[in-house]
Amino acid sequence: MAGILDQIEPLKQSALEELRAAADLAGLEQARVNYLGSHGKLTALMKRMGTLSREDKPAAGKAINTAKAELEALLAERRSELELKAAQPKEAADFTLPGRRRVLGKLHPLTQVTEDIVRSFRKIGFVVADGPEVEDEFHCFDALNTPADHPARDTQDTFYVQGTGGRRQETGGSVLLRTHTSSVQIRVMEKQPPPVRIIVPGRVYRRDNADATHNPTFHQVEGLYVDRNVTVGDLKGTVEFVFKELMGSETQIRFRPHYFSYTEPSFEIDFSSSLTRKMGKEWLEIAGCGMVHPQVFENVGYDPEIWSGWAFGFGIERIAMIRYGINDIRLFYENDLRFLRQF
Ligand code: DAH
Numbered sequence: 001m002a003g004i005l006d007q008i009e010p011l012k013q014s015a016l017e018e019l020r021a022a023a024d025l026a027g028l029e030q031a032r033v034n035y036l037g038s039h040g041k042l043t044a045l046m047k048r049m050g051t052l053s054r055e056d057k058p059a060a061g062k063a064i065n066t067a068k069a070e071l072e073a074l075l076a077e078r079r080s081e082l083e084l085k086a087a088q089p090k091e092a093a094d095f096t097l098p099g100r101r102r103v104l105g106k107l108h109p110l111t112q113v114t115e116d117i118v119r120s121f122r123k124i125g126f127v128v129a130d131g132p133e134v135e136d137e138f139h140c141f142d143a144l145n146t147p148a149d150h151p152a153r154d155t156q157d158t159f160y161v162q163g164t165g166g167r168r169q170e171t172g173g174s175v176l177l178r179t180h181t182s183s184v185q186i187r188v189m190e191k192q193p194p195p196v197r198i199i200v201p202g203r204v205y206r207r208d209n210a211d212a213t214h215n216p217t218f219h220q221v222e223g224l225y226v227d228r229n230v231t232v233g234d235l236k237g238t239v240e241f242v243f244k245e246l247m248g249s250e251t252q253i254r255f256r257p258h259y260f261s262y263t264e265p266s267f268e269i270d271f272s273s274s275l276t277r278k279m280g281k282e283w284l285e286i287a288g289c290g291m292v293h294p295q296v297f298e299n300v301g302y303d304p305e306i307w308s309g310w311a312f313g314f315g316i317e318r319i320a321m322i323r324y325g326i327n328d329i330r331l332f333y334e335n336d337l338r339f340l341r342q343f
Contacts, residue, residue, distance in 0.1 A: 004048055005060045011041055012067040019074050025082045032075055042068060109343040110219060110332055113246075113320040114201045117221050120245040121199045124238065126223065129198040131184035133205070134161060136172025139183040143299045144262040159205050159216075177205035181222035182262060182313055185292075188224065189300035194307050196226040201316065212328045219316040226292065226302070226309035232265070235289060235310040239269055243286070246319060247273045254283065263290025263311060275322050284322065287314030 015035040022028035035042045046064055049057065107115070118128055131139075141153055151157070161175040184200040200222040208214040225234065236255065244251045255267040267290055270283040289312030294304035317329050324343065326332075331339050 003056070004045055004052060005056065005063060007045060008060070008063045008067055011035070011045065012070065015042065015067075015071050016074060019071065019078055022078060022082070025079070025086060028075070028078055028082055035071060036068070036075075042071070106340070106343065108332075108340065109320050109324065110316055112343060113323065114219065114221070114316055116246060117242070117316070117319070118199065118201060120242045121223070123245075124241065126197050126199045126225075129184055129188050129200050130202070131178075131181075131187040131200065133178055133203055135176055135178040135183050137174050137176065138172040139186045140176060140178050140180070142173065143186040143296065144182055145293050145295045145299070146261045150261065155207070157206055157208075159207055179206050180204050180313060181220045182311070184222055185224045185262075185296070185311055186300060189226070189297075189302060194226045194302060194309075195228075196224055196309070199223045210330055212330070215317075215329050215333065218329070220313055221316060223289075223312045224292070224309065225311075226307055228306065228308065230291075230308040230310060232291060232310070235291070235312070239287070239289065239312065243271050247271065247275055247323065250274065255289075258288060258290075260288055260290055262293050262296050264293045266290035269312070269314075278325070279322070286318065286322075287312050289313070 015031070018031040018034065019028065022031050032040075034040055037043065042064070046068075049061060049064070052060055137153075140158075141150070146153065158179050159177040161177070181200045181202045181204060184198075184202070188196060188198055188200075200220075202220065202222075203217055204220050205217050206214075208216055210216065223238075225238070232255075236253070240251075240253050243253055251271055251273040253269055253271045255269060258266045258268040260266040266288070268285055269287040269289055271286050272283050276282060276284045289310065292309040292311055297304040297307055297309075317332060320326065320332070321329065
């Protein structure tokens with residue numbers, strides 16, 4: 001066997017060549033193992049150093065260490081080179097391609113209209129109140145002075161919650177899905193003394209078949225104002241302010257006498273604007289309202305000799321339909337993006 005010293009240079013040369021030739025990190029690692037690994041060729045040479053004579057050892061040792069340092073330097077250089085290459089995209093990038101855009105979502109048109117309504121009322125000092133959608137007869141009807149034989153209490157109109165229908169509970173009576181947000185008037189007045197200045201946006205339920213203008217669930221906004229010496233004038237001024245905000249400043253409103261069991265006197269509110277004329281009508285019915293019935297105050301423990309107030313309620317879908325010219329209420333609930341994207 002040739003002397004160790006003579007073997008170092010050729011071994012180093014072939015190692016350098018293999019390291020240079022490696023096409024990727026795996027190839028480079030293989031080349032490292034071949035020479036510098038624990039069973040590598042250069043490692044084997046180093047292990048044989050012990051067999052050398054004292055005179056030969058220093059020169060051979062120096063040559064091996066130099067060779068090893070040289071290999072390691074090239075290894076490090078090639079490794080960073082190949083790492084960079086591995087990190088680069090495999091295919092050529094076309095930087096002129098348009099990026100992938102995420103589509104920004106929007107609030108549902110009903111939510112937008114609700115927020116507009118709430119914003120208008122906040123300007124004049126109203127706060128938002130809330131109540132349960134699963135209600136009882138007391139809050140939905142009795143406390144609102146709605147007699148037991150009133151058509152609204154017929155099962156045709158109301159969803160009663162199964163298992164509780166007919167079984168009068170000690171307090172609230174049968175459990176049902178609220179048919180209007182008026183129940184929250186009672187909930188709020190039970191909990192707090194006057195004055196009261198609230199609006200209640202919320203979902204309501206009625207046993208109606210869905211068609212272009214009806215849906216078994218829809219949304220209402222209730223308003224309630226209780227204080228000393230509240231008048232129909234306050235009611236009319238407030239309603240006029242809010243509808244001008246919602247439907248444009250040239251909007252006009254008018255009150256027509258009506259009947260609700262929880263208000264006396266009661267009115268229906270019609271409004272007139274470019275929107276109603278676009279629909280071929282001068283006046284459109286939009287809400288119900290009136291002065292809170294003294295019996296309702298009695299029912300919640302307010303003294304009707306001291307306190308007076310008004311209330312109103314209207315449908316949010318109806319406002320949105322008139323505002324945007326939507327001709328079918330069901331469009332609101334289908335979540336068809338072609339519809340929703342328009343708002
Ligand atoms: N609750 C009535 C409905 O669902 C709307 C309504 C009318 C609410 C008169 C009121 C009111 O507060 O005073 O049709």
